[in-house]
Amino acid sequence: MSSIAPTIAAATALEESEVYRLREDFPILREQMGGHPLVYLDSAATAQRPVQVLDAEREFLTHLNAAVHRGAHTLAAEATEVFEQARETVAGFIGARPDEVVWTSNATEALNLVAYALSNASAGRGGPEADRFRLGPGDEIVATEMEHHANLIPWQELAARTGATLRIIHLDDEGALRLGEAAEVIGERTRLVAFAHVSNVLGTVNPVEHLVSLAHAAGALVVLDACQSAPHRPLEVKALGVDFAAFSGHKMLGPNGIGVLYGRAELLNALPPFLTGGSMITTVTLERAEFLPAPQRFEAGTQKVSQAIALAEAVRYLQRVGLERIEARESQLAVRLHSGVASLPGIRVLGPGLGVERAGLVSVVVDGVHAHDVGQYLDDAGIAVRVGHHCAQPLHRRYGVTATTRASTYLYTTEAEVDAFLERLAGVRGFFGAAS
Amino acid sequence: MSDLADLYRDVVLDHARTPHGFGLRDGAAAESHQLNPTCGDEVTVRLHLGPEGAIEGISWEGHGCAISQSSASILADLAPGDSPEQLRSRIAGFRAMMRSRGEVEGDEALLGDAVVFQSASRYVARVKCAMLAWVAVEDALLKLG
Numbered sequence: 001m002s003s004i005a006p007t008i009a010a011a012t013a014l015e016e017s018e019v020y021r022l023r024e025d026f027p028i029l030r031e032q033m034g035g036h037p038l039v040y041l042d043s044a045a046t047a048q049r050p051v052q053v054l055d056a057e058r059e060f061l062t063h064l065n066a067a068v069h070r071g072a073h074t075l076a077a078e079a080t081e082v083f084e085q086a087r088e089t090v091a092g093f094i095g096a097r098p099d100e101v102v103w104t105s106n107a108t109e110a111l112n113l114v115a116y117a118l119s120n121a122s123a124g125r126g127g128p129e130a131d132r133f134r135l136g137p138g139d140e141i142v143a144t145e146m147e148h149h150a151n152l153i154p155w156q157e158l159a160a161r162t163g164a165t166l167r168i169i170h171l172d173d174e175g176a177l178r179l180g181e182a183a184e185v186i187g188e189r190t191r192l193v194a195f196a197h198v199s200n201v202l203g204t205v206n207p208v209e210h211l212v213s214l215a216h217a218a219g220a221l222v223v224l225d226a227c228q229s230a231p232h233r234p235l236e237v238k239a240l241g242v243d244f245a246a247f248s249g250h251k252m253l254g255p256n257g258i259g260v261l262y263g264r265a266e267l268l269n270a271l272p273p274f275l276t277g278g279s280m281i282t283t284v285t286l287e288r289a290e291f292l293p294a295p296q297r298f299e300a301g302t303q304k305v306s307q308a309i310a311l312a313e314a315v316r317y318l319q320r321v322g323l324e325r326i327e328a329r330e331s332q333l334a335v336r337l338h339s340g341v342a343s344l345p346g347i348r349v350l351g352p353g354l355g356v357e358r359a360g361l362v363s364v365v366v367d368g369v370h371a372h373d374v375g376q377y378l379d380d381a382g383i384a385v386r387v388g389h390h391c392a393q394p395l396h397r398r399y400g401v402t403a404t405t406r407a408s409t410y411l412y413t414t415e416a417e418v419d420a421f422l423e424r425l426a427g428v429r430g431f432f433g434a435a436s
Numbered sequence: 437m438s439d440l441a442d443l444y445r446d447v448v449l450d451h452a453r454t455p456h457g458f459g460l461r462d463g464a465a466a467e468s469h470q471l472n473p474t475c476g477d478e479v480t481v482r483l484h485l486g487p488e489g490a491i492e493g494i495s496w497e498g499h500g501c502a503i504s505q506s507s508a509s510i511l512a513d514l515a516p517g518d519s520p521e522q523l524r525s526r527i528a529g530f531r532a533m534m535r536s537r538g539e540v541e542g543d544e545a546l547l548g549d550a551v552v553f554q555s556a557s558r559y560v561a562r563v564k565c566a567m568l569a570w571v572a573v574e575d576a577l578l579k580l581g
């Protein structure tokens with residue numbers, strides 16, 4: 001695999017003053033919570049939306065709304081055009097071709113789409129073209145211990161349906177995948193390797209190209225969970241060499257209910273469909289149906305039109321700010337968060353140590369205080385963080401905890417917000433009588 | 437009193453730090469395990485009966501937030517000496533208070549220290565924490581027949 005990733009000249013990080021200007025676009029960030037200004041540090045769960053995105057959806061619904069790919073009237077033709085333009089925008093955002101972008105409801109559905117298409121191939125669907133996708137006993141699917149449940153359970157279920165075996169690459173103590181183990185686990189029997197680009201709990205950035213080369217050397221497909229990368233850093237699917245990638249609109253300034261599956265055109269066109277019905281067929285008889293090529297093959301039923309259009313607006317917003325600049329900014333915030341927490345006694349951060357690349361989030365364990373109580377204490381000061389297992393129970397089990405408290409940043413997060421979090425966190429053990 | 441201080445009264449924090457009835461004992465008449473899937477909190481409770489069929493005690497184990505741990509501990513203090521029927525009516529009273537979003541004041545004769553969780557009932561996300569052990573005991577009572 002020769003991937004000539006362009007060497008990005010170290011982008012200048014977004015500056016604090018620019019962040020304050022961007023915040024003007026996000027009305028919700030002016031909300032008060034119980035008398036305190038909202039400090040929103042839960043963007044890894046869902047991001048807030050700028051007025052441009054809210055307006056784009058209303059604009060479309062006000063002037064252009066119609067059924068896409070279904071009508072002959074002018075409005076339908078125009079709606080179809082902007083819908084397809086949205087696909088082009090999102091394709092351009094990840095360096096893919098438009099026909100390689102499939103709309104889904106969210107990343108979870110995108111990942112399940114791949115799993116069920118493979119499952120259908122394994123059940124004999126898809127004709128001879130799909131032969132290479134058939135899984136059965138003796139075949140292996142590889143996932144990792146750090147996965148969000150959305151990138152783990154679909155593979156557990158696929159293995160159970162086909163008789164294939166699910167194998168796992170485990171984590172080390174620093175929140176990194178064990179690459180030596182990866183080299184042993186990924187082998188002749190491996191048919192598919194699924195992993196996250198960035199961990200939603202640890203903030204670890206995985207070596208995608210290295211894992212892709214292991215998988216491709218074994219003839220396996222690669223599925224990348226890009227939920228925590230697409231919103232925060234440049235994502236070039238061709239340069240990375242992945243076969244599939246999934247992400248959700250709501251984590252990248254876009255609406256709920258829209259997600260994206262990227263798949264290499266050649267693969268998408270050879271896979272049998274997952275959901276079937278209207279809008280994805282050529283000829284239907286009472287006995288059987290012929291399917292359209294991708295992406296329509298995977299877009300059965302009425303689509304999420306206004307959401308797709310608003311997502312394209314979110315993408316343009318991110319592009320205007322610049323993904324490299326967002327990444328550089330969030331990496332600074334990550335250091336501020338991490339070193340700030342590291343200086344607090346009795347509180348530890350899961351994942352990479354200081355000095356190792358980390359996405360803009362920290363998940364912390366407070367000695368003697370349960371994450372739920374930590375979250376409540378922060379909430380009382382208007383600070384919104386996520387508590388719990390963050391849909392990654394095996395990961396938490398690996399580090400001997402059931403729940404953590406996660407603070408996560410985005411392009412609108414200020415240094416003052418990070419500091420407010422740190423300051424409040426410093427008082428949590430005292431409040432609960434856990435500081436000795 | 438601030439909302440936070442109201443939620444985490446000393447009695448709550450004291451019970452959370454040194455929970456009563458903690459540690460499963462042998463010889464239970466019924467047992468139940470309950471899990472809160474949103475946060476991963478878990479509790480296992482055992483009902484121990486005296487010679488007359490009254491509750492001799494509750495032993496339990498689990499992990500979770502201060503609210504779930506203290507409410508299990510307070511329940512373990514309340515139950516001994518109850519008939520299964522009396523314990524059921526305490527649980528019903530507790531549930532009514534917890535579902536009231538802060539509107540229903542608990543009856544102290546029935547709920548003892550558990551009346552402090554009236555403040556938790558205002559936080560929808562915390563109701564399940566407070567209810568966890570009570571639901572487990574209710575389930576164990578059902579198993580008694």
Ligand SMILES: Cc1ncc(COP(=O)(O)O)c(C=O)c1O
Nearest residue numbers: 106107108148150200225227248
């Ligand atoms: C790493 C990762 N994968 C998958 C998902 C699932 O995304 P969604 O719930 O939008 O389908 C999330 C978000 O919760 C995530 O952080």
